[in-house]
Amino acid sequence: YAREEHTLRELRIFLREVCAKLARNRLFFMFTKPVDVEEAPDYYDIIEKPMDLESMMTRIDQHHYVCAKDFLDDIDLICRNALEYNPDRDQADKLIRHRACFLRDTAYALIKAEMDTDFEDRCQAISADR
Numbered sequence: 001y002a003r004e005e006h007t008l009r010e011l012r013i014f015l016r017e018v019c020a021k022l023a024r025n026r027l028f029f030m031f032t033k034p035v036d037v038e039e040a041p042d043y044y045d046i047i048e049k050p051m052d053l054e055s056m057m058t059r060i061d062q063h064h065y066v067c068a069k070d071f072l073d074d075i076d077l078i079c080r081n082a083l084e085y086n087p088d089r090d091q092a093d094k095l096i097r098h099r100a101c102f103l104r105d106t107a108y109a110l111i112k113a114e115m116d117t118d119f120e121d122r123c124q125a126i127s128a129d130r
Protein backbone atom coordinates (compact mmCIF):
# COMPACT_ATOMS: atom_id res chain seq x y z
CA TYR A 1 0.00 0.00 0.00
CA ALA A 2 1.05 3.65 -0.53
CA ARG A 3 0.95 4.23 3.24
CA GLU A 4 3.43 1.38 3.83
CA GLU A 5 5.72 2.68 1.05
CA HIS A 6 5.66 6.11 2.68
CA THR A 7 6.64 4.56 6.02
CA LEU A 8 9.53 2.61 4.42
CA ARG A 9 10.71 5.75 2.58
CA GLU A 10 10.80 7.57 5.91
CA LEU A 11 12.75 4.65 7.42
CA ARG A 12 15.35 4.84 4.60
CA ILE A 13 15.81 8.59 5.13
CA PHE A 14 16.32 7.99 8.86
CA LEU A 15 18.75 5.09 8.35
CA ARG A 16 20.83 7.11 5.81
CA GLU A 17 21.25 9.82 8.44
CA VAL A 18 22.30 7.31 11.13
CA CYS A 19 24.68 5.51 8.72
CA ALA A 20 26.26 8.78 7.55
CA LYS A 21 26.71 9.96 11.13
CA LEU A 22 28.55 6.71 12.05
CA ALA A 23 30.69 6.82 8.88
CA ARG A 24 31.68 10.46 9.58
CA ASN A 25 33.09 9.58 13.03
CA ARG A 26 36.86 9.21 12.61
CA LEU A 27 36.88 6.62 15.43
CA PHE A 28 34.98 4.29 13.07
CA PHE A 29 37.15 4.79 9.95
CA MET A 30 38.20 1.09 10.05
CA PHE A 31 34.54 0.04 9.58
CA THR A 32 33.71 2.30 6.62
CA LYS A 33 34.97 0.10 3.76
CA PRO A 34 35.39 -3.64 3.07
CA VAL A 35 38.60 -5.13 4.51
CA ASP A 36 41.41 -4.96 1.92
CA VAL A 37 42.38 -8.53 1.00
CA GLU A 38 45.93 -7.26 0.20
CA GLU A 39 46.27 -6.27 3.87
CA ALA A 40 44.60 -9.42 5.28
CA PRO A 41 44.92 -12.26 2.72
CA ASP A 42 43.03 -14.80 4.87
CA TYR A 43 40.21 -12.42 5.84
CA TYR A 44 37.64 -13.76 3.35
CA ASP A 45 38.45 -17.37 4.26
CA ILE A 46 37.74 -16.66 7.93
CA ILE A 47 34.85 -14.17 7.76
CA GLU A 48 31.81 -15.65 6.01
CA LYS A 49 29.67 -12.51 5.85
CA PRO A 50 31.82 -9.35 5.52
CA MET A 51 30.02 -6.06 6.24
CA ASP A 52 30.95 -2.37 6.40
CA LEU A 53 29.21 0.99 6.65
CA GLU A 54 29.49 1.90 2.94
CA SER A 55 27.96 -1.43 1.96
CA MET A 56 25.17 -0.71 4.45
CA MET A 57 24.49 2.67 2.80
CA THR A 58 24.10 0.80 -0.52
CA ARG A 59 21.78 -1.73 1.12
CA ILE A 60 19.56 1.11 2.35
CA ASP A 61 19.16 2.32 -1.25
CA GLN A 62 18.47 -1.26 -2.38
CA HIS A 63 15.53 -1.34 0.07
CA HIS A 64 17.24 -4.21 1.95
CA TYR A 65 16.16 -2.87 5.39
CA VAL A 66 12.45 -2.91 6.26
CA CYS A 67 12.93 -1.94 9.94
CA ALA A 68 15.67 -0.57 12.21
CA LYS A 69 16.26 -4.05 13.65
CA ASP A 70 17.41 -5.29 10.19
CA PHE A 71 19.88 -2.37 10.08
CA LEU A 72 21.16 -3.14 13.60
CA ASP A 73 21.59 -6.81 12.63
CA ASP A 74 24.19 -5.66 10.04
CA ILE A 75 25.85 -3.40 12.63
CA ASP A 76 26.06 -6.46 14.92
CA LEU A 77 27.65 -8.35 11.99
CA ILE A 78 30.36 -5.68 11.56
CA CYS A 79 31.07 -5.96 15.28
CA ARG A 80 31.09 -9.78 15.40
CA ASN A 81 33.40 -9.99 12.36
CA ALA A 82 35.87 -7.59 14.00
CA LEU A 83 35.84 -9.55 17.28
CA GLU A 84 36.31 -12.87 15.44
CA TYR A 85 39.12 -11.78 13.11
CA ASN A 86 41.01 -9.73 15.74
CA PRO A 87 40.94 -11.90 18.91
CA ASP A 88 44.54 -11.52 20.14
CA ARG A 89 45.76 -9.85 23.35
CA ASP A 90 48.04 -7.37 21.48
CA GLN A 91 47.13 -3.67 21.57
CA ALA A 92 46.12 -3.51 17.87
CA ASP A 93 43.50 -6.24 18.24
CA LYS A 94 42.32 -4.84 21.59
CA LEU A 95 41.77 -1.40 20.01
CA ILE A 96 39.79 -2.92 17.11
CA ARG A 97 37.60 -4.91 19.52
CA HIS A 98 37.00 -1.85 21.70
CA ARG A 99 36.05 0.28 18.68
CA ALA A 100 33.77 -2.48 17.33
CA CYS A 101 31.84 -2.56 20.61
CA PHE A 102 31.75 1.26 20.65
CA LEU A 103 30.33 1.26 17.06
CA ARG A 104 27.63 -1.22 18.10
CA ASP A 105 26.70 0.64 21.30
CA THR A 106 26.70 4.02 19.48
CA ALA A 107 24.40 2.72 16.73
CA TYR A 108 21.93 1.26 19.23
CA ALA A 109 21.96 4.47 21.31
CA LEU A 110 21.46 6.70 18.21
CA ILE A 111 18.46 4.68 17.04
CA LYS A 112 16.92 4.44 20.53
CA ALA A 113 17.29 8.22 20.99
CA GLU A 114 16.04 9.26 17.51
CA MET A 115 13.37 6.68 16.66
CA ASP A 116 9.78 6.50 17.94
CA THR A 117 9.07 2.97 19.12
CA ASP A 118 5.65 3.03 17.42
CA PHE A 119 7.38 3.91 14.11
CA GLU A 120 9.67 0.86 14.51
CA ASP A 121 6.63 -1.23 15.46
CA ARG A 122 4.91 -0.15 12.20
CA CYS A 123 8.05 -1.06 10.22
CA GLN A 124 8.28 -4.46 11.88
CA ALA A 125 4.57 -5.08 11.12
CA ILE A 126 5.28 -4.36 7.43
CA SER A 127 8.31 -6.67 7.61
CA ALA A 128 6.19 -9.49 9.06
CA ASP A 129 3.57 -8.92 6.40
CA ARG A 130 6.07 -9.42 3.49
Ligand SMILES: O=C(C1CCC1)N1C[C@@H]2C[C@H]3C[C@@H](O)[C@@H](O)[C@]2(C1)O3
Residues within 6 Å of the ligand: 030, 031, 035, 036, 039, 040, 043, 081, 082, 085, 086, 096
Ligand atom coordinates in the same frame (compact mmCIF):
# COMPACT_ATOMS: atom_id res chain seq x y z
O1 LIG B 1 39.09 -6.62 10.74
C1 LIG B 1 39.60 -5.66 10.17
C2 LIG B 1 38.99 -4.29 10.19
C3 LIG B 1 39.21 -3.65 11.55
C4 LIG B 1 37.75 -3.82 11.88
C5 LIG B 1 37.50 -4.29 10.47
N1 LIG B 1 40.72 -5.77 9.46
C6 LIG B 1 41.53 -6.97 9.34
C7 LIG B 1 42.98 -6.46 9.25
C8 LIG B 1 43.75 -6.80 10.51
C9 LIG B 1 44.03 -5.43 11.16
C10 LIG B 1 45.29 -4.74 10.62
C11 LIG B 1 45.27 -4.45 9.13
O2 LIG B 1 45.76 -5.57 8.45
C12 LIG B 1 43.87 -4.18 8.56
O3 LIG B 1 43.80 -4.60 7.23
C13 LIG B 1 42.82 -4.95 9.32
C14 LIG B 1 41.42 -4.67 8.85
O4 LIG B 1 42.91 -4.62 10.68
